[in-house]
Amino acid sequence: MSTPRRRITMATTWLDGCSGCHMSLLDIDERLVALARDVDIVYSPLVDAKQLPDSVDVGLIEGSVSTEEDLHKARLFRQHCRFLISLGDCAVCGNVPGMRNFFPLDAVLDRAYRENVQRNPQVPTEGVPRLLELVQPVHGVVDVDLFVPGCPPPADAIWHVLSELIAGRTPDPLQVTRFGK
Numbered sequence: 001m002s003t004p005r006r007r008i009t010m011a012t013t014w015l016d017g018c019s020g021c022h023m024s025l026l027d028i029d030e031r032l033v034a035l036a037r038d039v040d041i042v043y044s045p046l047v048d049a050k051q052l053p054d055s056v057d058v059g060l061i062e063g064s065v066s067t068e069e070d071l072h073k074a075r076l077f078r079q080h081c082r083f084l085i086s087l088g089d090c091a092v093c094g095n096v097p098g099m100r101n102f103f104p105l106d107a108v109l110d111r112a113y114r115e116n117v118q119r120n121p122q123v124p125t126e127g128v129p130r131l132l133e134l135v136q137p138v139h140g141v142v143d144v145d146l147f148v149p150g151c152p153p154p155a156d157a158i159w160h161v162l163s164e165l166i167a168g169r170t171p172d173p174l175q176v177t178r179f180g181k
Protein backbone atom coordinates (compact mmCIF):
# COMPACT_ATOMS: atom_id res chain seq x y z
CA MET A 1 0.00 0.00 0.00
CA SER A 2 1.44 3.41 -0.94
CA THR A 3 2.12 5.99 1.76
CA PRO A 4 -0.35 8.88 1.63
CA ARG A 5 1.20 12.22 0.65
CA ARG A 6 1.76 14.44 3.67
CA ARG A 7 -0.16 17.69 3.48
CA ILE A 8 1.72 20.74 4.63
CA THR A 9 0.27 23.80 6.27
CA MET A 10 1.07 27.26 4.91
CA ALA A 11 0.45 30.78 6.17
CA THR A 12 0.95 33.99 4.21
CA THR A 13 0.91 37.65 5.11
CA TRP A 14 1.67 40.99 3.57
CA LEU A 15 3.49 43.76 5.34
CA ASP A 16 4.46 46.96 3.48
CA GLY A 17 3.95 45.88 -0.12
CA CYS A 18 1.48 46.22 -2.94
CA SER A 19 0.01 42.68 -2.74
CA GLY A 20 1.56 41.97 -6.14
CA CYS A 21 3.52 39.03 -4.76
CA HIS A 22 0.25 37.46 -3.57
CA MET A 23 -1.26 38.15 -7.00
CA SER A 24 1.69 36.30 -8.52
CA LEU A 25 0.95 33.37 -6.21
CA LEU A 26 -2.60 33.32 -7.57
CA ASP A 27 -1.14 33.50 -11.08
CA ILE A 28 -0.02 29.88 -10.83
CA ASP A 29 -3.52 29.42 -12.26
CA GLU A 30 -4.68 25.81 -12.66
CA ARG A 31 -1.76 24.64 -10.52
CA LEU A 32 -3.74 26.08 -7.58
CA VAL A 33 -5.77 22.87 -7.80
CA ALA A 34 -2.63 20.78 -7.33
CA LEU A 35 -1.54 23.13 -4.54
CA ALA A 36 -4.86 22.64 -2.77
CA ARG A 37 -4.26 18.88 -2.85
CA ASP A 38 -1.01 19.18 -0.92
CA VAL A 39 -1.25 22.40 1.06
CA ASP A 40 -3.66 23.69 3.69
CA ILE A 41 -3.58 27.49 3.70
CA VAL A 42 -4.31 28.05 7.37
CA TYR A 43 -3.89 31.84 7.54
CA SER A 44 -3.66 34.40 4.76
CA PRO A 45 -5.26 37.54 3.35
CA LEU A 46 -6.47 35.16 0.63
CA VAL A 47 -8.57 32.98 2.94
CA ASP A 48 -11.07 33.50 5.72
CA ALA A 49 -8.96 32.06 8.56
CA LYS A 50 -7.54 35.01 10.46
CA GLN A 51 -5.99 33.27 13.49
CA LEU A 52 -2.40 32.14 12.96
CA PRO A 53 -2.13 28.57 14.31
CA ASP A 54 0.54 27.76 16.89
CA SER A 55 2.56 25.68 14.44
CA VAL A 56 2.71 26.12 10.68
CA ASP A 57 5.02 24.31 8.26
CA VAL A 58 5.68 27.17 5.83
CA GLY A 59 5.25 30.91 6.24
CA LEU A 60 5.38 33.34 3.32
CA ILE A 61 5.96 37.03 4.02
CA GLU A 62 5.44 39.67 1.34
CA GLY A 63 6.50 43.26 1.91
CA SER A 64 9.00 45.09 4.04
CA VAL A 65 8.88 45.94 7.72
CA SER A 66 7.77 49.58 7.85
CA THR A 67 5.48 49.85 10.87
CA GLU A 68 5.17 48.51 14.40
CA GLU A 69 2.37 46.28 13.12
CA ASP A 70 4.65 44.85 10.40
CA LEU A 71 7.28 44.16 13.04
CA HIS A 72 4.74 42.35 15.20
CA LYS A 73 3.52 40.22 12.26
CA ALA A 74 7.06 39.31 11.18
CA ARG A 75 7.92 38.19 14.72
CA LEU A 76 4.66 36.27 15.00
CA PHE A 77 5.37 34.44 11.74
CA ARG A 78 8.91 33.62 12.85
CA GLN A 79 7.59 32.29 16.13
CA HIS A 80 4.93 30.08 14.58
CA CYS A 81 6.33 29.03 11.17
CA ARG A 82 8.95 26.31 10.97
CA PHE A 83 10.19 27.45 7.55
CA LEU A 84 9.98 31.17 6.78
CA ILE A 85 10.15 32.54 3.25
CA SER A 86 10.85 36.14 2.38
CA LEU A 87 8.80 36.61 -0.80
CA GLY A 88 9.57 39.38 -3.27
CA ASP A 89 12.00 42.28 -3.41
CA CYS A 90 10.19 44.38 -0.77
CA ALA A 91 10.59 41.56 1.75
CA VAL A 92 14.09 40.65 0.60
CA CYS A 93 15.69 44.10 0.31
CA GLY A 94 13.15 46.85 1.13
CA ASN A 95 12.61 47.75 -2.54
CA VAL A 96 10.02 50.52 -3.06
CA PRO A 97 9.00 51.05 0.61
CA GLY A 98 12.70 51.30 1.48
CA MET A 99 13.06 54.41 -0.68
CA ARG A 100 11.79 56.49 2.21
CA ASN A 101 14.95 55.60 4.15
CA PHE A 102 16.74 58.37 2.24
CA PHE A 103 14.66 60.95 4.11
CA PRO A 104 14.05 61.69 7.80
CA LEU A 105 10.78 60.21 9.03
CA ASP A 106 9.37 63.65 9.91
CA ALA A 107 9.98 64.82 6.33
CA VAL A 108 8.18 61.74 4.96
CA LEU A 109 5.17 62.32 7.21
CA ASP A 110 5.08 66.03 6.37
CA ARG A 111 5.19 65.30 2.66
CA ALA A 112 2.39 62.72 2.84
CA TYR A 113 0.04 64.32 5.35
CA ARG A 114 0.71 68.08 5.26
CA GLU A 115 2.33 69.25 2.03
CA ASN A 116 0.21 67.13 -0.31
CA VAL A 117 -3.09 67.60 1.53
CA GLN A 118 -5.45 70.52 0.99
CA ARG A 119 -8.12 69.85 3.61
CA ASN A 120 -7.25 69.42 7.27
CA PRO A 121 -3.55 68.60 6.88
CA GLN A 122 -2.29 66.67 9.93
CA VAL A 123 -0.33 63.56 10.68
CA PRO A 124 -2.77 60.86 11.89
CA THR A 125 -2.16 59.51 15.35
CA GLU A 126 -5.09 57.07 15.55
CA GLY A 127 -6.24 54.21 13.35
CA VAL A 128 -2.93 53.73 11.54
CA PRO A 129 0.10 51.77 12.74
CA ARG A 130 3.09 53.87 13.77
CA LEU A 131 5.85 54.04 11.19
CA LEU A 132 9.27 52.77 12.21
CA GLU A 133 12.17 55.16 11.80
CA LEU A 134 13.60 53.00 9.00
CA VAL A 135 12.12 50.41 6.64
CA GLN A 136 13.82 47.03 6.96
CA PRO A 137 13.78 43.82 4.96
CA VAL A 138 12.22 40.90 6.78
CA HIS A 139 15.60 39.37 7.62
CA GLY A 140 16.51 42.68 9.31
CA VAL A 141 14.14 41.80 12.14
CA VAL A 142 13.80 37.98 12.12
CA ASP A 143 15.72 35.01 10.75
CA VAL A 144 14.60 33.93 7.29
CA ASP A 145 15.04 30.45 5.83
CA LEU A 146 14.63 31.21 2.13
CA PHE A 147 14.74 34.33 -0.04
CA VAL A 148 12.64 34.51 -3.20
CA PRO A 149 13.50 37.75 -5.05
CA GLY A 150 11.52 39.35 -7.84
CA CYS A 151 9.03 42.21 -8.16
CA PRO A 152 6.97 40.20 -8.12
CA PRO A 153 8.61 36.78 -8.26
CA PRO A 154 7.11 35.11 -11.35
CA ALA A 155 4.32 32.62 -10.78
CA ASP A 156 6.54 29.85 -12.16
CA ALA A 157 9.18 30.68 -9.58
CA ILE A 158 6.64 30.58 -6.74
CA TRP A 159 5.32 27.28 -8.03
CA HIS A 160 8.86 25.90 -8.21
CA VAL A 161 9.54 26.91 -4.60
CA LEU A 162 6.27 25.47 -3.28
CA SER A 163 6.42 22.23 -5.24
CA GLU A 164 10.00 21.60 -4.10
CA LEU A 165 8.97 22.16 -0.48
CA ILE A 166 5.99 19.86 -0.90
CA ALA A 167 8.36 17.22 -2.27
CA GLY A 168 10.53 17.60 0.82
CA ARG A 169 13.41 19.32 -0.98
CA THR A 170 15.00 22.71 -0.37
CA PRO A 171 14.37 24.87 -3.43
CA ASP A 172 16.93 27.11 -5.08
CA PRO A 173 14.92 30.20 -6.11
CA LEU A 174 17.87 31.85 -7.86
CA GLN A 175 17.55 29.20 -10.58
CA VAL A 176 14.14 30.61 -11.49
CA THR A 177 13.99 34.27 -10.45
CA ARG A 178 16.16 37.28 -9.70
CA PHE A 179 15.84 40.80 -8.27
CA GLY A 180 13.48 43.06 -10.19
CA LYS A 181 12.30 40.29 -12.47
Ligand code: SF4
Binding pocket: 016, 017, 018, 019, 020, 021, 062, 063, 087, 088, 089, 090, 091, 095, 096, 150, 151, 152, 153
Ligand atom coordinates in the same frame (compact mmCIF):
# COMPACT_ATOMS: atom_id res chain seq x y z
S1 SF4 B 1 8.08 42.98 -4.46
FE1 SF4 B 1 7.03 44.16 -6.06
S2 SF4 B 1 5.12 43.03 -6.39
FE2 SF4 B 1 5.94 42.33 -4.39
S3 SF4 B 1 4.97 43.66 -2.86
FE3 SF4 B 1 6.92 44.63 -3.46
S4 SF4 B 1 6.37 46.09 -5.09
FE4 SF4 B 1 4.67 44.64 -4.88
